[in-house]
Amino acid sequence: MICLGIEGTAHTIGVGVVKAVKGRCIVLSNLMNTYLPEKGGIHPREAANHHASQVAGLIQASVEHAQVQYSQIDLVAYSQGPGLGPCLRTAATAARALALSLEKPLIGVNHCVAHLEIGRGTIPECKDPILLYVSGANTQVIGFAEGKYRVFGETLDIGIGNCLDKFGRSLGMQFPCGPKIEQYAKKGTAYLELPYTIKGMDIAFSGLLTTAEEYARRGNRLEDICYSMQETAFAALTEVTERAMAHTEKHEVLLGGGVAANTRLRTMVEIMAQERGARFFVPAKGLCVDNGAMIAWLGYLMHQSGIRMSLNDSIINQRFRTDMVEVTWRD
Amino acid sequence: MTDKILYRGAEAEICLTAYHQKQMVQKRRVKKSYRIKEIDAQLISFRTKEEAKLITLARTCGVSVPLIYDVDLVGGVITMEYLRGKRIKDILNSLGERDRVRICRKIGESIALLHNHDIIHGDLTTSNMILHDDRIHFIDFGLGSISTELEAKGVDLHVLMEAFESTHSKYPDCFERVFEGYVKAFQRDASDVKKKIDDIVRRGRYR
Numbered sequence: 001m002i003c004l005g006i007e008g009t010a011h012t013i014g015v016g017v018v019k020a021v022k023g024r025c026i027v028l029s030n031l032m033n034t035y036l037p038e039k040g041g042i043h044p045r046e047a048a049n050h051h052a053s054q055v056a057g058l059i060q061a062s063v064e065h066a067q068v069q070y071s072q073i074d075l076v077a078y079s080q081g082p083g084l085g086p087c088l089r090t091a092a093t094a095a096r097a098l099a100l101s102l103e104k105p106l107i108g109v110n111h112c113v114a115h116l117e118i119g120r121g122t123i124p125e126c127k128d129p130i131l132l133y134v135s136g137a138n139t140q141v142i143g144f145a146e147g148k149y150r151v152f153g154e155t156l157d158i159g160i161g162n163c164l165d166k167f168g169r170s171l172g173m174q175f176p177c178g179p180k181i182e183q184y185a186k187k188g189t190a191y192l193e194l195p196y197t198i199k200g201m202d203i204a205f206s207g208l209l210t211t212a213e214e215y216a217r218r219g220n221r222l223e224d225i226c227y228s229m230q231e232t233a234f235a236a237l238t239e240v241t242e243r244a245m246a247h248t249e250k251h252e253v254l255l256g257g258g259v260a261a262n263t264r265l266r267t268m269v270e271i272m273a274q275e276r277g278a279r280f281f282v283p284a285k286g287l288c289v290d291n292g293a294m295i296a297w298l299g300y301l302m303h304q305s306g307i308r309m310s311l312n313d314s315i316i317n318q319r320f321r322t323d324m325v326e327v328t329w330r331d
Numbered sequence: 332m333t334d335k336i337l338y339r340g341a342e343a344e345i346c347l348t349a350y351h352q353k354q355m356v357q358k359r360r361v362k363k364s365y366r367i368k369e370i371d372a373q374l375i376s377f378r379t380k381e382e383a384k385l386i387t388l389a390r391t392c393g394v395s396v397p398l399i400y401d402v403d404l405v406g407g408v409i410t411m412e413y414l415r416g417k418r419i420k421d422i423l424n425s426l427g428e429r430d431r432v433r434i435c436r437k438i439g440e441s442i443a444l445l446h447n448h449d450i451i452h453g454d455l456t457t458s459n460m461i462l463h464d465d466r467i468h469f470i471d472f473g474l475g476s477i478s479t480e481l482e483a484k485g486v487d488l489h490v491l492m493e494a495f496e497s498t499h500s501k502y503p504d505c506f507e508r509v510f511e512g513y514v515k516a517f518q519r520d521a522s523d524v525k526k527k528i529d530d531i532v533r534r535g536r537y538r
Contacts, residue, residue, distance in 0.1 A: 150497045154535065191369045198474060200454050200490035235366035239341065246341040247458065271365040276339070323496075 001304070002028070002068055003075040004098070005296025006055065008091025009083025009111045010137060011035045011042050013051035015058040016293030017066035017073070020300050025121030028066035030286050030293040031058050037175060041165065042136075048086030055094040062292065070102055077299020080108030081320030083137075088316040096314060107309045109298040111290075112322045113149050115256035116142055117301060118294035119283050123254075126281045130250050132241045132269060135257035135290070136161035136176075139237070141201060141244045142322055144330060149322050152244040153201030160233055161259050163205040167212050167229065171222070181226045182262055188227020192220060196232055201240045201247070208233060230264050238268045242276065251278045260288045305329035342378075342473065343407075350400060350410050358382075360407030360473075375407040378473045383409055385450055385472040392448045394441045395468040414470075416463025423457055423499055432508050437467055439512025442488065445469075447518045451476045451483045455491035457498060485527030488513070492528065 007014040014032035018025050035050035037043060063070060078095035081088055092108070099106035116131040130143040130152070139160045141153040158166070161178060168177025192215055195207035208229065215225045241253060253273050259265060260282055273280035287294060305328040334357075338345040343360045350357075360375045383402045386409075390396050401410040419438070423431060438460060445452060452459075453474030461468045476483065488510075495505045514521040 145497055146500045148500075152493075152497060156531075156534070191367060193369075193373075196370070196374070199486050200456070200474065200493070202490070231367050231370060235363075235370050238365050239363075242341040246339075247456070268365040272363070275364065 001074045001300060002066075002072050003077055003296040003300040003303070004059070004062070004073050005077040005109075005292040005294070005299055006059070006091045006095045006098075007032070007079045007111070007290050007292045007295045008051050008055070008087045008094075009079045009081070009290060010087060011047055012290040013054050013058060013087075013091065014290060014292035014295075015055070015062040016291055016296050017062055017068060018293050018296040018300065020304070024124070025118065025293075025297045025300075027122070027287070027293045028068065029062045030291050031062045031065060032286075032289070032291055033058060039174075040169070041175070042084070044084040044086045047084065048090045051087055051090040055090065058292075059094070059098060073102060073104060075105050075107060075299055075303050076102070077107050077109055077295050078314075079111045079114070079295050080314075081111065081317035083111060083318060085316070085318050088318065092314060092316050096311065100311075105303065105308065106311065106314055107299045107303055107307065108314055108316070109295055109302060110320050110322060110325045111295070112138060112140060112142065113325050113327075114294040114298040116149065116254065117298045118287050118291075119254040119256060119281055121297045121301075122283055122287060123281050125279060126252060126254055128250060129252035129254035129281065130241060130244050130248065131254045131256055132237060132260075133256045134160050134237065134259035134265070136165060138257060139203065139205075140322065141241055143244060143248050143250060144327070145248055148327055149325060151322050152247065153203060153240040156199065156202050156204040157206040158209070160205060160237065161257070163209050163233065164229070164259070167209055167216075170213055171216060176258070178259055178262060181229065182264065184223045184226035185230045185264065186227075187223040188221075188225075190221070190224045190227075191231065192224055192228040194228055194232040196236055198236055198240060201243050203236050203240050205233060230262075234262075234265045234268050237265065238272050241269060242272050245276065245278060253278055253280055255280075255282045256288055258289050261285065301329040340471075347413065348410070354413050355400060355410050356397065356413045358409045358411070376404045379404055379407045379409060381475060382472045385452075385475040385477075386411075388448065388450055388477075389445060389469060389472070392444045392450065394444050395463075395466040397468060397470060414461050414463045414468055416461040416468065418458050419460040419462060419467065420457035420498060422462065423505070424501060431502065431505070434462070434467070435505050435508035436512035436515075439509035439514075440516040441467055441469060442491075442509070443513045443516035443518075443521075446484045446487070446513075446524075447516070449477050449479050451478050451487050453487065453490075455487055456494035481523055481527050484524050485531050488524065489528050489531045492532075
């Protein structure tokens with residue numbers, strides 16, 4: 001079975017084509033284009049306009065790159081939520097139009113669950129992980145328990161990516177600021193104390209952000225601030241992930257989301273996993289960020305387990321929580 | 332006698348050890364090499380100190396907790412009484428309806444006793460409660476604090492609510508029963524705390 005997926009929850013519009021072979025996910029193509037604001041954060045309408053101008057070309061290119069014919073596509077999947085309304089609607093409209101013209105079924109999927117399933121689908125040893133999902137908007141610790149994907153811990157205020165972006169932007173860096181902060185952090189030498197906020201398995205970053213901005217105003221070395229931010233925030237993320245692993249007695253950890261590209265975060269989570277005898281996985285780079293292939297793959301899993309969606313039900317849901325998904329494809 | 336590890340948690344090992352010829356439990360906080368030593372040392376000594384302080388305080392509020400015999404701040408070790416009970420997490424799902432409701436209410440009463448004295452547990456889950464001698468003992472105050480704020484009490488209960496949702500989802504009324512017990516024993520207006528919990532739920536992503 002071949003499935004085409006369209007991702008459009010935030011700044012990235014992505015189209016991927018996947019093929020299921022013996023229950024494994026083979027990515028045939030996975031193209032994307034990211035809206036980059038000239039200044040400030042993401043503007044939902046501008047991002048949606050960007051997606052609308054890109055999506056048709058991306059579908060064409062992705063199908064060509066996958067070396068399939070439109071007639072071979074069996075299913076069209078799209079990101080139903082959570083995300084920014086205008087962006088979600090643009091991706092969903094494109095998916096509806098494509099499904100109708102190909103006369104193929106349409107299915108909407110949960111973006112956060114897709115981040116987890118693409119790990120399970122493309123990494124053979126990854127079977128029942130705790131996912132640390134770290135992106136601009138989302139920071140969640142997710143695992144499968146009692147029939148659903150449950151959020152064991154999440155940010156109580158802002159996502160870690162957003163925290164890094166806000167700090168970077170306050171100093172004039174351009175989005176995405178995470179990679180720039182990572183470079184500064186490598187040259188940091190002195191640790192500046194920052195709030196380390198954990199409540200149970202939940203986490204908060206706004207205090208850390210305010211204090212880091214204050215250090216910057218006082219003229220502390222930028223390298224030291226970036227180093228301290230990464231060390232503090234990532235230690236807290238690693239700790240809540242480990243707590244969730246201990247709580248659920250799971251022995252695998254998976255990273256996902258744009259911030260998973262950060263080498264220091266990867267190293268920390270990997271050390272944590274090694275020390276507790278657990279396995280550590282990161283999907284291939286293009287499958288970690290927001291992408292169409294993961295949407296296609298989750299669409300396939302849902303369709304295969306018997307889920308069908310009518311056109312009327314294909315309305316988007318900006319507040320589509322991870323634990324709202326009925327998981328019919330796992331025992 | 333060699334020490335036996337009873338449980339390996341995320342931040343500490345719980346070991347059975349001999350101390351003055353008695354069988355005791357030691358909670359040993361483990362150094363984490365994923366974090367830099369400044370953060371590691373700070374977290375370990377701060378949490379050990381806070382935990383020992385809060386456990387002692389909780390006892391004076393009438394909440395069952397293990398007795399503390401010794402505290403080592405540098406090593407991050409608390410030596411305490413060995414409770415030969417069962418974790419609520421492991422027994423709650425197999426209890427009969429009446430016992431389950433009774434246990435949940437008792438949990439709520441104990442939390443209210445803590446909150447009456449502004450003690451915030453910080454990690455209220457059913458794995459941190461041990462049924463021993465028909466009393467519910469609270470353990471693991473490692474993320475606890477003292478706070479007069481309503482917000483802290485709300486967050487404390489919200490953590491427990493989430494734990495029930497993920498671990499005891501078969502019985503969706505557990506938290507309601509806990510709150511019934513809480514209302515009974517809380518000396519201030521529990522409806523303010525309830526409102527705070529609703530606030531916190533709404534504040535969560537995508538609510």
